[in-house]
Amino acid sequence: xxxxxxxxxxxxxxxxxxxxxxxxxxxxxxxxxxxxxxxxxxxxxxxxxxxxxxxxxxxxxxxxxxxxxxxxxxxxxxxxxxxxxxxxxxxxxxxxxxxxxxxxxxxxxxxxxxxxx
Amino acid sequence: xxxxxxxxxxxxxxxxxxxxxxxxxxxxxxxxxxxxxxxxxxxxxxxxxxxxxxxxxxxxxxxxxxxxxxxxxxxxxxxxxxxxxxxxxxxxxxxxxxxxxxxxxxxxxxx
Numbered sequence: 001x002x003x004x005x006x007x008x009x010x011x012x013x014x015x016x017x018x019x020x021x022x023x024x025x026x027x028x029x030x031x032x033x034x035x036x037x038x039x040x041x042x043x044x045x046x047x048x049x050x051x052x053x054x055x056x057x058x059x060x061x062x063x064x065x066x067x068x069x070x071x072x073x074x075x076x077x078x079x080x081x082x083x084x085x086x087x088x089x090x091x092x093x094x095x096x097x098x099x100x101x102x103x104x105x106x107x108x109x110x111x112x113x114x115x116x117x
Numbered sequence: 118x119x120x121x122x123x124x125x126x127x128x129x130x131x132x133x134x135x136x137x138x139x140x141x142x143x144x145x146x147x148x149x150x151x152x153x154x155x156x157x158x159x160x161x162x163x164x165x166x167x168x169x170x171x172x173x174x175x176x177x178x179x180x181x182x183x184x185x186x187x188x189x190x191x192x193x194x195x196x197x198x199x200x201x202x203x204x205x206x207x208x209x210x211x212x213x214x215x216x217x218x219x220x221x222x223x224x225x226x227x228x
Contacts, residue, residue: 044206045163046219047218059216061217103217105153105165106168
């Protein structure tokens with residue numbers, strides 16, 4: 001069975017850096033896109049970025065380009081999302097998602113709550 | 118790249134049918150048969166219920182169906198049940214450069 005397990009919640013101050021993680025299991029990590037979706041408190045889903053671990057090809061939403069960096073470490077089947085300087089507006093749950101096909105994300109990780117205050 | 122447009126809320130009584138629309142453009146919904154729908158109960162992780170416009174993952178009841186016409190995709194839920202009360206999001210492939218766009222979400226209330 002395919003699983004995505006994310007790192008725990010974080011509380012940070014504005015201006016601090018952060019890197020959250022998502023470890024995949026039960027599938028071949030290098031042959032599926034893996035990405036991140038943001039959900040601010042009480043708000044909808046927003047696609048952030050995806051990466052193809054096989055060759056580190058990346059795609060970013062224009063809304064997040066330059067604000068975050070997605071990466072992956074094939075040796076530990078783990079994808080990452082990082083910020084160099086957090087803002088209060090980054091406060092949200094970040095879901096890790098497996099891109100099974102065009103527009104299809106399944107499964108989803110349990111979510112990582114990032115609080116910037 | 119703008120979000121797909123969904124109604125903020127819809128409602129229906131148990132047993133009835135409801136349809137949620139998802140309007141995009143010729144750059145996303147209108148150009149690809151890669152529309153998916155996600156159900157999210159409060160404080161839960163989203164779950165895919167429709168993909169490739171009208172395909173259901175195993176385990177999703179046949180009461181959920183999807184369709185598309187032009188730039189608008191639709192999710193229809195028939196035989197409404199209380200557990201269907203949730204937020205629903207559409208998602209479309211939008212090309213290789215920025216491949217994903219979500220709708221703003223629709224809150225379904227079962228009266």
